[in-house]
Amino acid sequence: MKNIIRLSVCTLVIAGIVQSSCKKSSLDQPALGALSTAQITTAAGVDGLLIGAYSALDGQKGSNVAFGGGNPWESSPDNWIYGSVAGGDAHKGSSGIDQPAINSIATFTVDASNGFLNTKWIADYEGVTRANNVLKAVAAVASISAADKANIIGQARFLRGHYYFDLKKMFGNVPYIDETTTNFVQPNTADIWPKIVADFAFAYANLPATQTQVGRVNKWAAGAYLAKTYLYQKDYTNADKTFTEVITGGTNSAGVAYGLTDNYEDNFNASTKNNKETVFAIQQAANDGTGTISEANNGDMLNYPYNSPFGCCGFFQPTEDLANSFRTDATGLPYLDDYNSHAVVNDQGIASTAAFTLDAGNLDPRLDWTVGRRGIPYLDWGNHPGQNWIREQSSAGPYSPKKNVYYQATKGTLGDSHTWAPGNANQVNIIRFADVLLMAAEAKAQLGTGDLGLSYVNQVRARAAKPASMVYTYKDAANPMGGYTTTPAAKYVVNQYPAGYFTSKDLALKAIYFERKLELGMEGHRFFDIVRWGTAQQSLATYFGYDGKNITDVTGAHFTVGKNEVYPIPQAQIDLESTGSSSALKQNPGY
Template sequence: MKNIKIFSVCLLASGVLLGTSCKKFLEQPALGKLSTEQVYTPAGVDGLLIGAYSALDGTAQDNAALGGGSAWEAAGSNWVFGSVAGGDAHKGSDGTDQTAINQIAAWTLDASNGFLNSKWKAVYEGIARCNNTIKIANLVAGIPDADKTNIIAQARFLRGHYYFELKKIWNMVPYVDETTTNFMVANDQDIWPKIEADFQFAYDNLPPTQSQKGRVNKWAAGAYLAKTYVYQKKWTDADALFTTVIASGTNAEGVAYGLTDNYEDNFGAATKNNKETVFAIQQAANDGSNQISEANNGDMLNFPYNSPFRCCGFFQPSMDLANSFRTDAAGLPYVNDYNSHPLKTDQGLGGVSSGNSFTPDAGNVDPRLDWTVGRRGIPFLDWGNHPGQDWIRAQSYAGPYSPKKNTYYQSTKDTYSDQHSWAPGSANQINIIRFADVLLLAAETKVQLGNLDAAQVLVNRVRARAANPASYVYKYVNAANPTGGFTTETAANYVVATWPAGAFTAMGKDQALKTVYFERKIELGMEGQRFFDISRWGIAQQALAAYYGFDGQFASDVTGASWTPNKNEYYPIPQFQIGLQTVGGASTLKQNPGYN
């Protein structure tokens, strides 16, 4: 979808909630814009829908976020709001670069933080595009009924996604749809029923397959609706729908949902849109458009520093996350005391160029570690063994690790990377929901309903994939020529097992729930979900305390950080938006509790 040019919808969208009025654009020549005659056609309506898809990654042209700000401020991956804020990762780089993220990482932010306003504007731009699609589709003649229903259902799915984003970040937000005419809307209503209604409509009306990759189908809507139930603790509703999706669901091409043999296939551009893909933000590179925004520029900062990627050293996995991949002699995780079994690192040792030798940790680990975390001495895809500090901007600030899931391969960089700007882009898709996520949400639901054996079966499906040698990382045939292939010798001591029969029942509901939570942490690490999980589970304070306590010994960025209950479950409403809706000294928007 990303390689289809974005239709400009400014002439149809309200400028409210975006901080930019379309009126000033209308006073200029309409260069590059579509006329009303072009829009009010079947092709025009589909173009509007493509525009709604194109807003998913939150970015526009020239490294900008939709509505203004830098692309990474509104990234569809939620690497800042979900992963950095949740302890998956340090901000990275050094303390002087992108200082607004420092406040988010340490939970010292207030309503003036610019990332908040950029994300708000970008998401509401996506909503405006969905609303325009729905409105115009209902006015245009000549669209076959089945096609019109499909278009509207896709737009409502996307609108449900955008509002889900707003809900999990801010909780109470204004709701506007295609019928709204007064855009001074208060944020005094719970919007979960509206989100449910959009996903329910999509589930009831989308076809099971679509003609183009990237378009959502019935089963993606069902999975997202079930996830909506989970966030509201509607366990019985969630259980029934997950059961149906797991048993009958397919991707948009009609391939039955399942787990890929190789965990890494969910992140490489050459293997995207596979049987595990439920809903993903599509990315493209080198498609002839020469548009920077085609290739995930929301994550363009997130490559190793001083490396072949050129920029920029952000989004460094935390030691807390890395330690979570340690396994015991039986191949099971240390759910309760993982930081008591820390991995060996090269923190403070100096990189390869310093001449100091380093032998990677020889203990048992889960192979998902080495597809998630770039660490010294372990193959970094086909770019060579990670050289440690040589690829880290400031170890003492953010630790020894590099991100990996967003990275492209050296052997296919001419196809799957974009080098049009000062930092690279990648054609790797951004996973919003993949089948492993569905299985673990279903397992969480089963535990909440007291069905511990069924929950264990679902968790074991995920662990069995990690235990498959196809998911291991292997050493190079020749480390001096890393694109020359891999041996059959594992890069680390990978020991992973499924939980033995009856384990969940024996441990009881509370510990079984912790075990499911922990599996989500390691399966979905660095995928923008962690903070939203620990917040909805009510464990953010203790989870972040563990992270701050361990990593704070080595990395100064989280020294003294703290998370405040009954406040930091949600982010502050952007002050700019409150001001934008202020008339006579009173705003229609109310700030979230605990924030000034």
């Protein structure tokens, strides 16, 4: 399609596409930004193209600018806006008037003119273009062995599958472009799920179990993504089969068997990234020698407490609805039906200088690795002070994000301050092993097989109950980098479901769905989960009704069934594909 060609400004292009008819040697120069055919059609050239396909994963073309010219957060690969803010995990944050394009996404009043959606579209199609370039180039290189060629093609097809999966879950039907396409004006009337399945299935069958470099995808990452693709299509039989293969035999790219880390927080700490729980993650690096530019997870550069040591910017504030979900009963189990009736005490409307008493009830410790709340250690930055770190409680609530934040002790190495907002070297988890376990549990519950996924859910809950996964008080609150006591920061009580607890498919699914909310909170999954489960209207109505009473950004918000399950096709893309009065791209219903 036209926008892939026009807007793929950083894509390596094969020389010969543009040829000059001028014969004067002074003007006979190679095209800027292009590589010659000789450079491309070598093993090194193909690997360079493949690295380019990986580099598009963060949605940026460099210099803190997204592909197509938007801001980095508009195309953030963790989908914090489109998955978490839209899903009820988080309020937009900051103030009501800052980044207003997010407001309409959060309240489901978004339309096709919203520039954020166009930025996201362009970023994913940039990735598609780069993957296709690899596939075109590798076919012309005879010097690459069959095994290496299968590995290269498998990685490229995995990446293409990922970009298309992101587009599919965001926009529904989208145009499909592959390495054989010559007419880039393509309709979006066909379902592309079979194409995505084919890419991941090829990768699963052809990629090696280990790779020589961290960050390159392996066979088992492809298997997990293939199973996830089956799950999204409600093909539970193939999902269950493939998840079982990944769980029982899978390893990360270094050959380490998949498992859950003892400490939940290890998945969000750059010091412990690429661990045994990492299935597919986007690599990030801080202080990489680029001078005044930060390339360290700029998609989340807004998402640090306001008026804090981080300097910027107060976005992505966890919701009260999410925080309340971490309440546990006397047996250490969650309140699946009425969690908001057991609300976690917070400091909404209370000044930091005023007295505040922490919640004394039972809580799941994952709360305090997910939600920054007053009086609880905020990593090693000190106890969260409450309102002083919140720009506008009235429109965004009392909480701060936490999973994307670096430690004070490593701010000089794993944090990045080379630009106007913070950066973090931690990886962006697209799929981690806990996610795999919970998706596998869902498939088993849907099929009505085995224990309906109970054992998988209990593995996740057992990790949450470990002492290593708890947050502890400081030895000296005035010196938060001085270490921690053995005293938990709150009353953490979390247990596994008893044997035989999942007595029906409906109960099993209710518990599995809730566990995903707890385990994967603030990780960009929530909206896409509730849409595919068919619970979006109910879940969001609960959230809007509860948070909307006190927090103005979602007051009166409403999800419309049959419309808001997908985002509108960006009008800019429809216009690009227009020929006179018609366009090859059809708008989604209701927009």
